[in-house]
Amino acid sequence: MNLNQLKYFLAIVKTGSFSNAADDMYISQSSMSKQIKALETELGIDLFKREHSKVYLTDIGAEFAKYAESTVKQHNDMLLYLDEFATKKSNTIRFGSIPVVSSYGLSGQIADFTNNYNPNINVVIDMHENNQQEVMKELFDGSIDIALIRTDYLENTEAFDFIPYKKDVFVLVCNKEHPLTAKDSVTPEDLLPYPLSLLDVQSVIYTIVTRAFESHGIDKQPKCLTTRHKILMEILQTSPNITLLPNSLVDLDAYPHLTTVPLTEELTSNVALIKLKKRRLNKITKDFWTYWQKTLPLQ
Missing domain, CATH: 3.40.190.10 (Periplasmic binding protein-like II)
Structure with a gap:
């Protein structure tokens, strides 16, 4: 048993589901499930009853939760006390x-x-x-x-x-020779014919962009994903692909073959x-x- 397992257990108790608890603790749902399974195996008890997408504490799980809360609190209090000196x-x-x-x-x-x-x-x-x-x-x-x-x-x-x-406004980023540069602004529908490059799925930018398409009933799947916006812009310099990025991330001096086009509907990130x-x-x-x-x- 370790402290993280207790924290994961309490997160599930709080949220009522493994998926929500995993989101709160910034780990994958599969990792969360493995940690709880290992905890139950070590203790030799079932902490939760699982019914469809919901989980409920067993009677012994409810008793265990009291000790888990006390243990995590004592650990936090200890760190705060020692932190005064460190x-x-x-x-x-x-x-x-x-x-x-x-x-x-x-x-x-x-x-x-x-x-x-x-x-x-x-x-x-x-x-x-x-x-x-x-x-x-x-x-x-x-x-x-x-x-x-x-x-x-x-x-x-x-x-x-x-x-x-900062409240950052998104823009379309593409090669200067791209057909979309002829427009004063672009809509999600305008982007449909062109391959989309995005930051990877773990980025908030990915979520913002994909949800913007979904709000228009558009299933726009990216053709290319990368972890850094500078890599993304390097790719776009010699590619027919397009992307949507916060304007502050777009350095046109460093990437002279690129340009930006405003979006008809404002899309922002904070x-x-x-x-x-x-x-x-x-x-x-x-x-x-x-x-x-x-x-x-x-x-």
């Missing part, structure tokens, strides 16, 4: 981000903070840049303390503090700096958070 010595900002720091000009903001902070303190930025699912996992497991993410479709918003940073409300921050990370609140208003 954070006083730490000058590290553990910062996770989706791959947008350079595109949004945030490197300069981070440099400005470090350059103007107490000259007697050596500021360490421990930056983790990854897809949103991995960033959220790191935030929950304590590998990072703050994260820059897209907040569209974010679950359990009441668990977080937010500093809104980016924010977040932290868990229950997460205790060291002083330098608190100062960094305050700096963002003062200097980076919503764009």
Whole structure:
């Protein structure tokens, strides 16, 4: 038995389903099921009754839930207590981000903070840049303390503090020679004849774009998926494919063979700096958070 298994168990109790609990904990449903099965096997009891898509606690499972809640709470209380001592010595900002720091000009903001902070303190930025699912996992497991993410479709918003940073508007991105460049703006129906490239399925951008098509009753399947928007734009330079991206991610100076076309119906994505409300921050990370609140208003 380990602490993560207890957390997964409690997430299922809270949400009433394995799939919703897996979404909340940012793991796959199959991984969640394996962990719970391993826990039940170790304990030698059935914790849940499974009926169709719903799960219910068994009588012994309900009793076990009381101990699981107590154990997880005691663990969190212990970490908070020990953190009082550890954070006083730490000058590290553990910062996770989706791959947008350079595109949004945030490197300069981070440099400005470090350059103007107490000259007697050596500021360490421990930056983790990854897809949103991995960033959220790191935030929950304590590998990072703050994260820059897209907040569209974010679950359990009441668990977080937010500093809104940017409302980003999507545009069509394609080769300058593409037929769609003749239009002043494009609709989802205009895009139907052309192969679509997108960021991979773990990205919020993928979800935003595919749901936009679905809202028009269009089943538009991507022909190409990639993990980085810069790779995507490199592909489009010599391809008949098209994509939809937040305008701030499109660097036409770096990719001179590309152009953008506005969308007839506005499609947006919201980016924010977040932290868990229950997460205790060291002083330098608190100062960094305050700096963002003062200097980076919503764009």
